[in-house]
Amino acid sequence: MATEPTLAPAVMEPVVISAAGLSYRHLNEQVRSAIRSGATEITLNDVMGHRYIGTGIHAPGVTIHVNGVPGEDLGAFLDGPHIIVHNNAQDGVGNTMNEGRIEIHGQAGDVVGYGMRGGRILIRGDVGYRVGIHMKGYRDKQPLIVTGGCAGNFYGEYMAGGCQVLLGIGQSDKKPVVGQYCASGMHGGVMYIRGELDGWKLGKEVQQIPLDRHDREFLKPVLEDFCETFAVKEKLLEFDRFVRIAPVSARPYGRLYVY
Amino acid sequence: MEYYEEPNARVALGLRRPEPGDWYHGYPEYHVERDDDKCIRCLVCVRQCPYDCTFYDPYRHGVYNVHENCVNCRRCEFMCPTSAIRMTKWGAGFRDNDNWKQKTIRTVYKQADSGAVSLTGLGNDREYVSYFDRMVIDASQVTNPSIDPLREPMELRAYIGKKPERHTNPPEVYPNLKAELPVIFAPMSFGAISFNFQRGLAMAAKEAGTYFNTGEGGLHPDLRQYGDHAIVQIASGRFGVSLDYLSNAAACEIKIGQGAKPGIGGHLPGEKVTWDVSRTRMIPEGSDALSPAPQHDIYSIEDLRLLIYGLKEATEYTRPVSVKIAAVHNVAAIASGIVRAGADIVVVDGFRGGTGAAPAVIRDHVGIPVEVALAQVDQRLREEGIRHQASLIAAGGIRSSADVIKGLALGADAFYIGTAAMVAVGCTACQQCHRGRCSWGITTNRPDLAPRLQPEVAAERxxxxxxxxxxxxxxxxxMMGLNSIESLRGNRLKLRGVGMTQVELDTLGIQQAGL
Amino acid sequence: MPSMRGNRHFIRRPHQEKDISACGIIGFINRDGTRVSGDAIIRSIANMHDRGNGLGGGFAAYGIYPEHADAYALHIMYDDERAIAETEALIRNTLETEHAETIPVHPNGTVTEYPEFRRYFCHAPDVEERDADEYMVRLVMRINAKIEGAYVVSSGRNMGAFKGVGFPEDLAEFFCLQEYEAYLWTAHNRFPTNTPGWWGGAHPFTLLDWSIVHNGEISSYGINRRYLESFGYACTLMTDTEVVAYIFDLLVRRHGLSFEQAATVMAPPFWQDIDRMPPDEAAEATALRQTYASAALNGPFAFLFGYNGGLIGLNDRVKLRPLVVAERGDTVYMASEESAIRVVSPDLDTLFYPVAGQPVIARLYSETAEKTSVAHGGTVHGN
Amino acid sequence: MKRVYPREERCINCHLCEVACIVEHSETKLPSAAYHVEGLRFNREDSRTICDPAEARAAGVPKPLNRTLVQTAGYLSLSTNCRHCEEPDCVLACKNGSLYVAEDGRVLVQEDKCVGCWMCVMACRYGAISRNPARSNVPAVAFNGINHHCDLCPERELPACVWVCPTNALVFEDRDDQ
Amino acid sequence: MNHVIIGNSFAALFAVEAIRRTDQDAEITVISREPQHVYSRAMIHEMLAGMVREPMVYLRDWDFYKRMRVRTMLGRTVTRINPGLHTVSTGEDETPYDRLLIATGGKPFVPPLNGLQDVAYHSFITLEDAKKLKAACEGRRNAVVLGAGLIGLQCAEALRHMGLDVAVVEMADTVLPMALDTESSQTIAKELADEGIAVHTGDTIDLIISSDGHPTECKLRSGGTIPCDLLVIAVGVRPNIDLAKDAGITTDRGIVVNEHMETSAEHIYAAGDCAQGPEIVTGITMPIPVIPVASTQGMIAGYNMAGKRRRYGGALALNAMQFGGVQVISYGFVKDERDGEVLKYVDPPRKIYRKVIIKNGRITGAIFVKDVDRAGIFRHLMEKRIDVTPFKEHLLSPHFGVAHLPAEIRADMFTRPQ
Known part of the structure; x- marks a missing residue:
């Protein structure tokens, strides 16, 4: 008698894939097919510059561990999964990400969370230029990027929504917490920056404000999440070291044109 | 609802007083002539004018105009049930001067009034050469028969996307768009245009078996049903871009540039971001929607490749990826690079393309005509042996089927029509798109104006x-003895030039008429 | 040399982009390989005298050089001594020549002024069989494109093309075709309208052992030519028939398509028909149409395509030019007019009109596993 | 039966339906004559047609009136007219039986019988009946006027308002089966 | 099926039409005390004043009974109903019925007045009354109308129109005390005064002085005397329930009916002014003597009699009237402002007055003076018991219309046949 086909078990054994020798297309195909067959824990070993890891995957509840250095556009258009990078990441992390969570235990390159509209990116170390640009929030979707270290120029450029937190761990005279043109063109959302911030670096569309009670209430769980994720011992909850940066107007260029 | 004003709220009662800072409006440009005998005071025109130009004076029981507000949109003329209204130019205008034309003077006034960038809508309105208008088409006479399209099959279907270089068994298959005629509706975003118009485009695209393009404004939930006929755009602002948006569409298009304003981004003013626009773009209501020119993750061709393949990964290689660029000086080399970066479709948008809003100086002086760009791109891709790797869509200034035929012969696979589609549904080319109160309901979402264009009417037209x-x-x-557009595509022998220099002919790759 | 009197140039390319002509065509093949003299084909084509105007005619014959069967037979026409010298130097430098001679001609009737005709039986040196073909193609292209006053009429093994300005029956006499024996003959009677007849412009057009006689006009010439040029073909003859030959070459020799597939490319089924095909067939037809959109031949045409292995007839996809196919025993005839067949073979086993866009392929029995009738499509008429 | 139904999401508040209605129900069927010769001015406050008898008299001329009325609230507008109910409240209320349901289902008024008691105005829950002060069958006491409502343009295949509407915001169709 | 209808006014008329629409074969008999063709009692004052021609009084064409195939017994008075026998008796003969509709309307109430027994006075209910009054007007100068209800005022206005000096005496403090609130009745009173009608409110006739059977003077309770040579008593109308009562049918102020217009007796229905059916605002039963209610009840009764089960949602008191150049339309209970929110719009120079009373989000009363256009929407709001809170602030705007109603209500009104 033929046996009844059985459903895939609810919790599968963790899937381990070695990326060595695989093209990114094949690697991602393997990841997708693992997810389709029900995997919830996937570990990618020997990753070395493979692009698009997790890109365009709609699968809440899936965790992808990345060992090695992932390539560009990690988690682009991400829709649900939780990606943990145990090393540094390169450029384009979380490009136009919709939902999910990306943790990077090292540092990340340029253009993190471009046009991000949901989910959460946590980065232990520094980030490059143009981080969190064009970030957007809409209703219940409010993206969040927490950067442990320092950021380059154009941080939060054209930000239109969501939240960025820059902790500036390891900042010094030679390594300022954030580069120039911070928040230029920002017209929505909010950013919190910890540490010494020179006002001239800010775009003219924004202002610095000390934190109020709401800010503290918002930040506290965020910072706790960061510390827990990366096992950071540093005392981060000194709210007076933070400033809040918010746009003056939702319409920065309203008077630029004449009809 | 708060900012709605009764259209006749500005009752001037005949007393004109230009503001010190308003010289621009001090000189009316058009004159609304009203035949008082025919006017029945039905006030249809008063209710229809969104530019505060027409008002009713109850004391004289008459309808009057604040002529300096008139933009010559001709809505009142169109709607007047007794044809009592006629638009004319205002008087003599400024003294005749070919150098300092009316428009030039008025623009200077406008900027001196405000100190701002002069914004305008629609496409380039300057008198540049139209190469389309200098090309003529061949026809069969005696030696080979023309074909009667009424009886004989005639194929306009275009597959748009990458093709294999050679046939193999089994054949290589690449995702292609299948358009029943090589005309696609150009990218126009909801927000810049009304929902009704976009819906009309979607319905017409479905009906005619072609495609519409969402522009960079996201895909409205109500238009998801037309996803099979939608090309969705990804621009720097990433409005409404989500996995669902990408995978629900027929193709994804990366917008690098726009013909009307190469190198300039989009800027949907906050007042146009209504509730519906807001949920489509997934941004808060009333906030500016800024989409600057550069995609901030694309600063080089390899970055473009990164995004192209990012989109392919996200859609699991099931959708063609298009890249749209403005036609600029070295467009052939750029297009070649784009094809080599993996694009399945290259859109070349000429400088006559329309726009919802652009600084006039850029709209009028930047970019090149699509005809030459197209000729050069097609030639270059053929020379490099990569023409099959991508389809070529020409956009910007396609006004008629003749332009389509000529463009096909120059080498395009398909065409975007934007302004032509707007004109089809009533646009009178008054160039006020940027003001968000289009009297024809095309480029506005103001609730009192938008219903003027009904999706079914638009779709039918x-x-x-x-x-x-x-x-x-x-x-x-x-007439040319062909029964399939494939045989016309790139068939430049079907074209001849009139009134062009040899350099121009060579650039277009065609011969002088008579030869 | 009488043919080179005065300043006449027989191989001068007209500056016209392409030649436009109407024509009559005929071809037949003895599938068992029996060789017959040119008498029959001459009578056939002469029967369609009125389809031409005396400005062009030509023949292709397969199996005529059994003694040099393995050598490429280069038929070359020359305007002048300089061209001969230049060409022969090139041949000397690039090929191993087994035998060379002047093609015997017999001026008569309308054919009184003519170029010099020579033939060379050559081998490509030190190259593989497949590469040898490519080598020969390049050489032919080079002669045709680079050497003013020289033109390669044909270059295949064990076959030859004979063509020129005049009525075909006169040209047959001129080239003494009744003295050749071939198992496959094609012929062409030409009616050019707007070019002075030039000898190179006559049909058939050949490349290696492939020859085309063609009736009609390829309206898609412009794009076909641009497409072929991107694959390195030099379209020097300003005629659409040349394009057909090159497309065959590209598809069959270089891309390895079957003749059926090549025919599908050249006369593609309509999309509406593809939409009704079974999925597999539709997928292939779609792939072929998409891949080779620019190779599709649009416009009215009927052509006969000869090669060492057989004869293929193909109509355009709406059948705007006539083509009739008939069988008698082992012989398959394809012609513009039935009368041209009946004049040499009054009793036919079958006669039919091919379906538009579907090739009729008659192969030598030695090329096919079994004897099959060509009458697989079209309207079959009894005799 | 076929009735006129408004589609409010399409209405652009142009009031052309009213114009067409007036012209259709005018003596001359010429717009300028309907308004200028037969016509009358608009009410100052709200540009509705005047229903005040005194004002109408002051203006001196009888006028054809619109039988369809565009009602607005903010951005919303819709053209409303007689629903031609199956059991019309107006007929049930009519004081002297001058309103009746015709064979074809239309609700009509015998214009020479109506005495202008406005029981119909009171009864019509759609606000679709207006008062035409231009005619009166009762000479004195009060200036009465007569009942005035949509007659579905008996002389036309398509009622004028439907015919004229530029956005097809009015449709003339049979929805009885729905 | 054999239908018998007692009465020949609105309720009877619409009952006939409903029966005939439902049942082509039914026999219908109309028995009425009045000999006239079906006419409108609401037209008699215009008739009296000579403002309308007599045909305009009749509700239907002359061939109405013929078309409807109705057997008429006009000018015959029903003396008794025999529910057990299923017959009605007119004294001379018995008419059997399967279904019976009592639509006997109202009868005038005549108060006991000193001296009334000595004089000829007039009622003003029937066409007959009007004709008699008209004849009696000949040579008279001073008419006195007792009662400033609708009938009284209409009669007064008609008499005034005929050139008589008219005085109206009303016990209550205002004119039209039942139909209008104070503010609107004052407007009407002023309008009447402008027409030359003397209105004495809060007063009544103490004594009628007469000579030779004709009144000459009325002494008022307030002390004054008014000349009088023509006296009209129009104090009010009571439901005419005598027949029903005698037949043992349950009566209260009127004949009690349920929502199907059925009385307590089997196969006997009642409709119109004589009936006491459910009221929609309060939900309790009460007689509402207005035309639309009578017509509707008659129609409902007719359908039910003919076997088509129909329910009556309940009556709404509503009225339209005009005096001078002022139109008034009222709905529901316009005087009862207790526990209610009152919205008012007053424009005295133009005599415009609008009032709405809202209780628990529902409108319980509304009154419109002068500017009555589109007032009918309020009837809809009241009958459908629509919560008006969301658009309350627009209710009294001159532009208020269906556009202000919630979308689903608009859709209900304008997207399907009604």
Whole structure:
């Protein structure tokens, strides 16, 4: 008698894939097919510059561990999964990400969370230029990027929504917490920056404000999440070291044109 | 609802007083002539004017105009049930001067009034050479028969996307768009245009078996049903871009540039971001929607490749990826790079393309005509042996089926029509798109104006336009003895030039008429 | 040399982009390989005298050089001594020549002024069989494109093309075709309208052992030519028939398509028909159409395509030019007019009109596993 | 039966339906004559047609009146007219039986019988009946006027308002089966 | 099926039409005390004043009974109903019925007045009354109308129109005390005064002085005397329930009916002014003597009699009237402002007055003076018991219309046949 086909078990054994020798297309195909067959824990070993890891995957509840250095556009258009990078990441992390969570235990390159509209990116170390640009929030979707270290120029450029937190761990005279043109063109959302911030670096569309009670209430769980994720011992909850940066107007260029 | 004003709220009662800072409006440009005998005071025109130009004076029981507000949109003229209204130019205008034309003087006034960038809508309105208008088409006479398209099959179907270089068994298959005629509706975002218009475009695209392009404004939930006929755009602002948006569409298009304003981004002013626009773009209501020119993750061709393949990964290689660029000086080399970066479709948008809003100085002086760009791109891709790797869509300034035929012969696979589609549904080219109160309900979402264009009406008119063009294209194909557009595509022998220099002819790759 | 009197140039390319002509065509093949003299083909084509105007005619014959069967037979026409010298130097430098001679001609009737005709039986040196073909193609292209006053009429093994300005029956006499024996003959009677007849412009057009006689006009010439040029073909003859030959070459020799597939490319089924096909067939037809959109031949045409292995007839996809196919025993005839067949073979086993866009392929029995009738499509008429 | 139904999401508040209605129900069927010769001015406050008898008299001329009325609230507008109910409240209320349901289902008024008691105005829950002060069958006491409502343009295949509407915001169709 | 209808006014008329629409074969008999063709009692004052021609009084064409195939017994008075026998008796003969509709309307109430027994006075209910009054007007100068209800005022206005000096005496403090609130009745009173009608409110006739059977003077309770040579008593109308009562049918102020217009007796229905059916605002039963209610009840009764089960949602008191150049339309209970929110719009120079009373989000009363256009929407709001809170602030705007109603209500009104 033929046996009844059985459903895939609810919790599968963790899937381990070695990326060595695989093209990114094949690697991602393997990841997708693992997810389709029900995997919830996937570990990618020997990753070395493979692009698009997790890109365009709609699968809440899936965790992808990345060992090695992932390539560009990690988690682009991400829709649900939780990606943990145990090393540094390169450029384009979380490009136009919709939902999910990306943790990077090292540092990340340029253009993190471009046009991000949901989910959460946590980065232990520094980030490059143009981080969190064009970030957007809409209703219940409010993206969040927490950067442990320092950021380059154009941080939060054209930000239109969501939240960025820059902790500036390891900042010094030679390594300022954030580069120039911070928040230029920002017209929505909010950013919190910890540490010494020179006002001239800010775009003219924004202002610095000390934190109020709401800010503290918002930040506290965020910072706790960061510390827990990366096992950071540093005392981060000194709210007076933070400033809040918010746009003056939702319409920065309203008077630029004449009809 | 708060910012709605009764259209006749500005009752001037005949007393004109230009503001010190308003010289621009101090000199009316148009004159609304009203035949008082015919006017029945039904006030239809008063209710229809969104530019505060027409008002009713109850004391004189008459309808009057604040002429300096008139933009010559001609809505009142169109709607007047007794044809009592006629638009004319205001008087003599400024003293005749070919150098300092009316427009030039007025623009200087406007900027001196405000100190701001002069914004405008629609496409380039300057008197540049139209190469389309200097090309003529071949026809069969005696030696080879023309074909009667009424009886004979005539194929306009275009597959748009990458093709294999050679046939193999089994054949290589790449995702392609299948358009029943090589005309696609150009990217126009909801927000810049009304929902009704976009819906009309979608309905017409479905009906005619072609595609519409969402522009960079996201895909409205109500238009998801037309996803099979939607090309969705990804621009720097990433409005409404989500996995669902990408995978629900027929193709994804990366917008690098726009013909009307190469190198300039989009800027949807906050007042146009209504509730519906807001949920489509997934941004808060009333906030500016800024989409600057550069995609901030694309600063080089390899970055473009990164995004192209990012989109392919996200859609699991099931959708063609298009890249749209403005036609600029070295467009051939750029297009070649784009094809080599993996794009399945390259859109070249000429400088006559329309826009919802652009600084006039850029709209009028930047970019090149699509005809030459197209000729050069097609030639370059052929020379490099990569023409099959991508389809070529020409956009910006396609006004008629003749332009389509000529563009096909120059080498395009398909065409975007934007302004032509707007004109089809009533646009009078008054160039006020940027003001968000289009009197025809095309480029506005103001709730009192938007219903003026009904999706079914728009769809019907657009379908009619496409049918008309399709018939004309068929006639012209038949006339050339062809029964499939593939045999016209790149067939430059079917074109001859008139009134062009040899350099121009060579650039277009065609011969002088008579030879 | 009488043919080179005065300043006449027989191989001068007209500056016209392409030649436009109407024509009559005929071809037949003895599938068992029996060789017959040119008498029959001459009578056939002469029967269609009125389809031409005396400005062009030509023949292709397969199996005529059994003694040099393995050598490429280069038929070359020359305007002048300089061209001969230049060409022969090139041949000397690039090929191993087994035998060379002047093609015997017999001026008569309308054919009184003519170029010099020579033939060379050559081998490509030190190259593989497949590469040898490519080598020969390049050489032919080079002669045709680079050497003013020289033109390669044909270059295949064990076959030859004979063509020129005049009525075909006169040209047959001129080239003494009744003295050749071939198992496959094609012929062409030409009616050019707007070019002075030039000898190179006559049909058949050949490349290696492939020859085309063609009736009609390829309206898609412009794009076909641009497409072929991107694959390195030099379209020097300003005629659409040349394009057909090159497309065959590209598809069959270089891309390895079957003749059926090549025919599908050249006369593609309509999309509406593809939409009704079974999925597999539709997928292939779609792939072929998409891949080779620019190779599709649009416009009215009927052509006969000869090669060492057989004869293929193909109509355009709406059948705007006539083509009739008939069988008698082992012989398959394809012609513009039935009368041209009946004049040499009054009793036919079958006669039919091919379906538009579907090739009729008659192969030598030695090329096919079994004897099959060509009458697989079209309207079959009894005799 | 076929009735006129408004589609409010399409209405652009142009009031052309009213114009067409007036012209259709005018003596001359010429717009300028309907308004200028037969016509009358608009009410100052709200540009509705005047229903005040005194004002109408002051203006001196009888006028054809619109039988369809565009009602607005903010951005919303819709053209409303008689629903031609199956059991019309107006007929049930009519004081002297001058309103009746015709054979074809239309609700009509015998214009020479109506005495202008406005029981119909009171009864019509759609606000679709207006008062035409231009005619009166009762000479004195009060200036009465007569009942005035949509007659579905008996002389036309398509009622004028439907015919004229530029956005097809009015449709003339049979929805009885729905 | 054999239908018998007692009465020949609105309720009877619409009952006939409903029966005939439902049942082509039914026999219908109309028995009425009045000999006239079906006419409108609401027209008699215009008739009296000579403002309308007599045909305009009749509700239907002359061939109405013929078309409807109705057997008429006009000018015959029903003396008794025999529910057990299923017959009605007119004294001379018995008419059997399967279904019976009592639509006997109202009868005038005549108060006991000193001296009334000595004089000829007039009622003003029937066409007959009007004709008699008209004849009696000949040579008279001073008419006195007792009662400033609708009938009284209409009669007064008609008499005034005929050139008589008219005085109206009303016990209550205002004119039209039942139909209008104070503010609107004052407007009407002023309008009447402008027409030359003397209105004495809060007063009544103490004594009628007469000579030779004709009144000459009325002494008022307030002390004054008014000349009088023509006296009209129009104090009010009571439901005419005598027949029903005698037949043992349950009566209260009127004949009690349920929502199907059925009385307590089997196969006997009642409709119109004589009936006491459910009221929609309060939900309790009460007689509402207005035309639309009578017509509707008659129609409902007719359908039910003919076997088509129909329910009556309940009556709404509503009225339209005009005096001078002022139109008034009222709905529901316009005087009862207790526990209610009152919205008012007053424009005295133009005599415009609008009032709405809202209780628990529902409108319980509304009154419109002068500017009555589109007032009918309020009837809809009241009958459908629509919560008006969301658009309350627009209710009294001159532009208020269906556009202000919630979308679903608009859709209900304008997207399907009604």
């Amino acid at each position: 657009l379908t009619n336009l496409l049918h008309g063009w399709a018939h004309e294209i068929k006639e012209m194909l038949g």
